[in-house]
Amino acid sequence: MRFLITGGSGQLGREWSDFLADAGADFEALSSSELDITSQKKVEKKLASVKPDVLINCAAYTNVDQSEDEPEKAFLVNAKAVELLADECASREIKLLHYSTDYIFSGSEADHQMLEHGYPETHPTNPVNIYGASKLAGEKAVQNSGCDYLLIRVSWLCGQYGNNFVKTMLRLAEERDELKVVNDQFGSPTFAYNVVENSFQLLKDKKSGIFNLSSLGKITWYDFAKEIFHQKKKKMMVHPVSSSQFPTKATRPSFSLLSTKKIANIPGASIIEWKTGLTELLKQI
Numbered sequence: 001m002r003f004l005i006t007g008g009s010g011q012l013g014r015e016w017s018d019f020l021a022d023a024g025a026d027f028e029a030l031s032s033s034e035l036d037i038t039s040q041k042k043v044e045k046k047l048a049s050v051k052p053d054v055l056i057n058c059a060a061y062t063n064v065d066q067s068e069d070e071p072e073k074a075f076l077v078n079a080k081a082v083e084l085l086a087d088e089c090a091s092r093e094i095k096l097l098h099y100s101t102d103y104i105f106s107g108s109e110a111d112h113q114m115l116e117h118g119y120p121e122t123h124p125t126n127p128v129n130i131y132g133a134s135k136l137a138g139e140k141a142v143q144n145s146g147c148d149y150l151l152i153r154v155s156w157l158c159g160q161y162g163n164n165f166v167k168t169m170l171r172l173a174e175e176r177d178e179l180k181v182v183n184d185q186f187g188s189p190t191f192a193y194n195v196v197e198n199s200f201q202l203l204k205d206k207k208s209g210i211f212n213l214s215s216l217g218k219i220t221w222y223d224f225a226k227e228i229f230h231q232k233k234k235k236m237m238v239h240p241v242s243s244s245q246f247p248t249k250a251t252r253p254s255f256s257l258l259s260t261k262k263i264a265n266i267p268g269a270s271i272i273e274w275k276t277g278l279t280e281l282l283k284q285i
Contacts, residue, residue: 003027004052006037006085007059011162012099015192016056019200028052032059037081047088054095054203057085060135064103065249067131074130079137086145095148097199100139102155102187102214103132107253112186118218118257121153121210129250139210150202151210152195155258156224159192160284167285169225173234183222183240187256188214191277193284194270201268212258215274227275231282 003020007013008029020027028050036042037059047055061067061077082098089096105111105119106126115123127133142149158164166189172179190213198213219227222240229236243252260271272280 001025001053002051003054003056004046004050005029005056005058006035007032007057008034010058010060011157011159011164011192012195013058014161015159015196016058019193019196037085038076040084043084043088047092047094052094054097055085055089056097056199057082058099060099062131064129064131064252067134068129068249071130071134074134075137078131078134079141082138083141083145086142086147086149089149090145090147093148095150095203096142097150097152097203098138098142099195100151100153101132101135102153102256102258103127103129103253104136104139104153105132105253105256107255109254112255115255115257115259117261118188118214118259119212120259121212121262128253131250132253148208150199150208152199152202153210153212153258154190154195155187155214155256156189157192157195158189158281160281161192165189165221165224166228166278166281169228170232170285173229173232173236177235178237178239179225180239180241180245181222181225182243182246183220184242185252185254185256186218186220188217188219188258188274189224189277190214191272191281193280194272194277198263198269198271201266202263205266205268207266211263212260213263213271214258214260215272215277216260217274218257219274227278228282231279
């Protein structure tokens with residue numbers, strides 16, 4: 001099986017490269033500068049030369065706040081380019097693995113009260129910011145393309161590569177001894193290495209459709225920060241605060257827990273408890 005990874009220099013792309021290299025797999029990973037997925041000619045040329053069996057799209061416009069100022073750019077990368085990739089995969093009979101986000105849901109308090117185990121894959125979508133809307137448009141493009149697809153939604157993604165909450169906390173621990181962290185946004189982190197392991201299992205099993213992927217447990221960013229410092233044995237005074245004390249350009253959903261019941265029923269899939277995932281990530285870092 002031959003793989004082509006787009007967005008190969010990002011958190012997930014680099015994790016995929018490590019995984020496939022260790023497995024001795026036949027793959028090519030391309031950064032956004034090496035392959036502009038918004039260009040039909042460049043995409044067609046690359047797919048014709050590589051002839052992959054699976055296209056793993058890790059490319060995305062992920063700056064949530066900047067998306068509010070650059071909606072055209074967010075939709076170009078997260079929707080239009082995804083439509084192009086999906087259509088090409090459909091015409092060439094390539095399996096498409098595409099990643100989406102918890103931000104396609106509204107995160108309302110009503111949902112929080114109703115959905116004890118988090119959002120199931122089938123719950124109605126209703127994004128509250130441009131980033132979420134652009135990712136949802138990408139999802140719809142994949143579903144409407146007619147290609148054989150795996151669409152995996154993740155939340156609070158963090159890994160050994162790129163920038164993420166865990167790395168930010170570790171950096172701040174070196175700079176200060178006191179910190180304020182939001183305590184009214186609920187969800188669960190998804191660890192990049194676990195995303196790749198489970199994605200590969202789904203590919204091996206020839207699964208298609210939409211799957212949520214996250215960790216077990218419902219926490220806030222405050223809970224997450226406390227555990228990071230606890231596991232690293234860092235002395236840090238962490239103060240819980242409300243989101244209103246950290247105003248952002250883009251609205252954040254206050255509830256973004258993803259239900260992992262569907263993927264947990266796949267033999268060989270591994271849904272980890274969030275503290276366990278953090279322990280493993282901190283070893284990698």
